[in-house]
Amino acid sequence: FLLLVGSGVLAGVTGWGWLKQPRQRARFDRWILRVPWVGSTVQRFAMSQVARTLATLLGGGLPLVNAIDISSRSASNQFLAEELRTVGLRVREGESFASAMAARGVFPAVAVKMTEVGESTGALQDMLASLADFYDEEIESDLSRFVALIEPLLLIFMGLVIAGLLLALYMPLFGLTSVVGGR
Secondary structure, eight states, X not given: OHHHHHHHHHHXXXXXXXXXXXXXXXXXXXXXXXXXXXXXXXXHHHHHHHHHHHHHHHHTTOOHHHHHHHHHHHOSOHHHHHHHHHHHHHHHTTOOHHHHHHHHSOSOHHHHHHHHHHHHHTOHHHHHHHHHHHHHHHHHHHHHHXXXXXXXXXXXXXXHHHHHHHHHHHHHHHHHHHHHHTO
């Protein structure tokens, strides 16, 4: 038991140290984006965070290039933050925001299209706020579906644990009554 606990602690400390090295967090975040279901949810959350930050900064009167730089620093997913910094450099060079996002190939098509519409209509701030709201609603519905799927499994698991505890408590009593009754 102590060997298992020690191995778990050692693996945790090693993993934590690895994540603290430069560029390793971005590598880990990129790997997370590839995990089925979890990756799409993490990507939606990061894009919602970035879109809301960008919308707020643009609403405050900041230029797009500065807003992209600031929102890339505030993103929780380091891989997407690096990609957003690259997009910011391309926008600084004169490329449109939507085409720079599309060229990277890591941003969702919905985000690229809504950004493109926002740029062409001159309502980028409103489209980014709508995009953030859209992703927030999708995340909420995904998580509620997940909870609805897991709830029955948790109830069955808890029932089995309680049944096991009851059996562990009452089996000695049944054995004791058969010994006492047999005399």
